[in-house]
Amino acid sequence: MEPTDAELVRQCRKGDSGAWETIVQRHHTRVYNLAYRFTARFDLAEELTQEVFLKIWRTLGQYRPQAGSFPTWMTRVARNHLIDFHRKHKTELARTDSVDEHSDRGTEFASGAENPGQTFEREERARHVHRMLLELPAHYREAVILRDLEELTYDEMLSILGVPIGTVKSRINRGRIELAKLMKSRRRDLMTGGQGT
Amino acid sequence: MNCTHWEAYLSDYLEGGLGTADRTAMDLHLESCDACRGLLAGIQEVVGWGEAFADHPAPAWLAGRIVLSTPPVVRERWRDTLAGAWRMAIEPRIAMTVFASVLVLGWTANLAGADIPNLVRNPSSVYYGAQNLAYGAYDEAVRTWYGSRIVTEIHCRIEQLWEAS
Numbered sequence: 364m365e366p367t368d369a370e371l372v373r374q375c376r377k378g379d380s381g382a383w384e385t386i387v388q389r390h391h392t393r394v395y396n397l398a399y400r401f402t403a404r405f406d407l408a409e410e411l412t413q414e415v416f417l418k419i420w421r422t423l424g425q426y427r428p429q430a431g432s433f434p435t436w437m438t439r440v441a442r443n444h445l446i447d448f449h450r451k452h453k454t455e456l457a458r459t460d461s462v463d464e465h466s467d468r469g470t471e472f473a474s475g476a477e478n479p480g481q482t483f484e485r486e487e488r489a490r491h492v493h494r495m496l497l498e499l500p501a502h503y504r505e506a507v508i509l510r511d512l513e514e515l516t517y518d519e520m521l522s523i524l525g526v527p528i529g530t531v532k533s534r535i536n537r538g539r540i541e542l543a544k545l546m547k548s549r550r551r552d553l554m555t556g557g558q559g560t
Numbered sequence: 561m562n563c564t565h566w567e568a569y570l571s572d573y574l575e576g577g578l579g580t581a582d583r584t585a586m587d588l589h590l591e592s593c594d595a596c597r598g599l600l601a602g603i604q605e606v607v608g609w610g611e612a613f614a615d616h617p618a619p620a621w622l623a624g625r626i627v628l629s630t631p632p633v634v635r636e637r638w639r640d641t642l643a644g645a646w647r648m649a650i651e652p653r654i655a656m657t658v659f660a661s662v663l664v665l666g667w668t669a670n671l672a673g674a675d676i677p678n679l680v681r682n683p684s685s686v687y688y689g690a691q692n693l694a695y696g697a698y699d700e701a702v703r704t705w706y707g708s709r710i711v712t713e714i715h716c717r718i719e720q721l722w723e724a725s
Contacts, residue, residue, distance in 0.1 A: 380632065387626050395618040409622060416626045492609050511610025536571035543602025 368433035372426055387416060390434065394441050400508045401445045403493050411448060415441045431522050438513070439523040442505060449501060495545045503538030510535045563596055570596070570603055 366374075366385070374382035394415050399408035419440050426436050496504055509515045509523065520531050566589050572578050573586050590597050648654060669676060679686060705711060 380627075383630060384623075384627050387623050391623050391626060392615075392618045395622065396615055399616055400613075405616075409619065412618070412622060413626050413629060417629065420630050486614065489609065489613055492606075493613075507606070507610070511607055512613050514610075532571065533568065536568060539571055539603045539606045540567060540599060542606045543599060546605065547598070547602055 369428035372423060372428070372433065375423055383420070386433075390437060391416065393434065394437065397438065397441055397508070397513065398445060400493075400496075400512050401449065401505075403497055411445060414448075415444050418444055431519075435515075435519045435522050438509075438515070438519075442509070442523055446501060446505070491549075492542070492546065495542060495549065498545060499538055499541055502534055503541055506531065506534035507538040507542060511539070563593060566590075566593075566596055567599065570600055574600070574603060574607065 366382075368386070368389075371382045371386050375386065391412060395408055395412045398411040398415070399405060402408055402411065419437055422440065426433065430436075496507065499507070505524070506520070509520050515523070517528060517531060521528060524531060526534075566586060569578060569582065569586060573583065578586060590600065666676060669679075
């Protein structure tokens with residue numbers, strides 16, 4: 364039977380490097396995807412994942428299994444780091460405005476019965492929406508990412524964001540509305556642009 | 561109620577988080593409001609996009625690099641702790657500070673009339689001495705209180721009242 368996260372953390376604190384390796388293997392993809400969703404750049408996601416794990420390693424002593432699951436705690440640490448990063452590099456990120464578009468990295472979609480054309484189309488749409496997601500204010504963006512992309516429950520979000528449930532719900536709703544309005548306006552721009560040419 | 565009111569509940573409506581009455585009211589509003597219906601469709605699209613969003617596999621080298629860049633754990637044993645404390649104690653600055661403090665305290669106590677050789681021989685005398693002082697101060701305070709004019713006056717008045725009743 365595989366050891367639980369709490370057991371692995373306990374072993375890590377005792378100096379078991381194998382336990383730490385297991386934790387990294389088990390959770391690095393999740394942190395990597397979270398970082399990618401916040402930054403929309405693979406190179407930054409790789410760098411930030413390493414930084415987040417270093418932070419997790421340093422603060423491992425603060426994790427209390429009775430206060431919540433390890434992935435939730437880890438996501439909170441990652442989210443704080445990503446927000447800090449975003450604050451420090453806000454202008455730079457806004458200037459580059461570059462969702463990694465020409466990536467040869469594989470993607471795993473929910474449906475496996477797609478032909479390459481459909482997959483490409485879906486990827487294109489996802490990148491398009493992702494770009495718009497980055498235009499939202501930080502607190503709406505993180506709420507939408509955690510709820511709709513990371514598929515966290517409200518309880519997990521409460522624990523990660525540390526704000527009342529009403530605020531969590533309102534941020535998710537407002538974030539979705541803003542994103543929907545952005546999508547609509549871009550679609551309208553595209554149509555009017557198309558008619559003009 | 562206007563559209564701004566209903567906008568706040570669109571996500572709850574989609575996720576089935578509204579009560580029956582609110583849900584019915586929302587249904588009624590949506591039937592008559594094109595803008596809110598359009599917004600609801602937009603939110604549905606956002607949620608659907610989120611569900612279909614790609615999970616990117618992390619590069620194969622990433623986990624290995626994270627593990628390599630993690631500093632190794634060095635467990636401190638009690639011997640290391642003692643050795644550390646000793647190293648700190650024999651540092652010239654700390655040793656000089658301790659020496660100077662002992663000297664100044666000794667001189668001060670001597671000037672105040674403390675019997676240092678006796679204190680060293682019998683440290684509990686400090687406690688008993690302090691206890692005697694405290695008891696003495698308490699007795700003095702009680703005597704002063706009962707001998708004071710105001711307390712005597714109050715006693716007299718109470719006695720007069722008793723006699724009168």
